[in-house]
Amino acid sequence: MIVILGATGRIGSRILEKLLPNHKVTAVARKDIPPHPNLTTKSFDDLDSVLSEATVVVSCLGHVPSVNMLFEPLFVTEINKKIGEHPSNFRFIQLNSGGVDNPHGGDSRPFMDRLIIGSIGWLTPFRDSIQSANYISTLKKEWCCVRPVNFIEGEGEYEVFEHATKSVFSGAAAKMGSIADFMSKLATDDVLWNKWKFKMPMLYDK
Numbered sequence: 001m002i003v004i005l006g007a008t009g010r011i012g013s014r015i016l017e018k019l020l021p022n023h024k025v026t027a028v029a030r031k032d033i034p035p036h037p038n039l040t041t042k043s044f045d046d047l048d049s050v051l052s053e054a055t056v057v058v059s060c061l062g063h064v065p066s067v068n069m070l071f072e073p074l075f076v077t078e079i080n081k082k083i084g085e086h087p088s089n090f091r092f093i094q095l096n097s098g099g100v101d102n103p104h105g106g107d108s109r110p111f112m113d114r115l116i117i118g119s120i121g122w123l124t125p126f127r128d129s130i131q132s133a134n135y136i137s138t139l140k141k142e143w144c145c146v147r148p149v150n151f152i153e154g155e156g157e158y159e160v161f162e163h164a165t166k167s168v169f170s171g172a173a174a175k176m177g178s179i180a181d182f183m184s185k186l187a188t189d190d191v192l193w194n195k196w197k198f199k200m201p202m203l204y205d206k
């Protein structure tokens with residue numbers, strides 16, 4: 001059973017749409033989601049028992065833009081830890097951000113990118129992205145931390161690299177349908193999974 005956290009969000013909802021026709025999915029969410037014969041919806045209180053049944057866990061959680069988000073706890077990292085420490089064996093896929101460095105190194109970024117990213121690194125959503133990536137990269141459980149750059153509408157051809165290859169501020173973008181395509185395939189395609197597990201793929205529009 002595939003578990004999605006953040007299935008009400010922009011990327012999570014698109015992944016759900018792609019998976020539901022052919023897969024049993026459990027969405028862990030705060031809000032109602034339209035019913036589907038292949039969908040079960042659970043609350044965050046049920047997370048532990050849901051994880052016990054999971055074969056794949058996809059987290060698309062993120063801070064919803066508002067002034068309050070600056071004062072929110074680092075809940076993405078907290079939930080990553082609950083997933084990472086769970087004793088069950090499942091593949092763990094996290095949506096993260098193209099501005100976040102791979103803690104194991106290898107990202108090549110222009111000086112201006114480093115300067116700008118460094119200056120916003122204290123903001124809660126970005127701090128949460130960095131800390132959740134740092135955490136997931138230490139896991140023994142199979143994981144993949146997907147790092148798309150700036151989200152735009154649509155779906156189309158995309159390319160995936162092991163390390164950052166372009167400036168985040170040069171107009172590079174990732175279509176939301178394409179991100180959902182890659183992440184839903186990671187959940188269901190063993191060949192793709194074996195290629196990207198234990199890595200932090202960067203996803204850009206072609």
Ligand SMILES: NC(=O)c1ccc[n+]([C@@H]2O[C@H](COP(=O)([O-])OP(=O)(O)OC[C@H]3O[C@@H](n4cnc5c(N)ncnc54)[C@H](OP(=O)(O)O)[C@@H]3O)[C@@H](O)[C@H]2O)c1
Nearest residue numbers: 006007008009010011030061062064096097148149150151
């Ligand atoms: N925006 C960009 O251009 C961009 C670019 C690269 C990477 N990213 C990354 O993408 C991620 C966000 O993706 P998105 O745009 O799909 O996010 P989104 O549409 O804002 O969705 C966020 C999801 O997280 C849930 N959520 C928020 N606060 C929560 C809380 N306290 N407890 C439980 N669930 C909570 C939301 O649930 P509700 O519906 O209940 O609020 C929603 O399902 C972030 O990690 C961000 O760094 C964004």
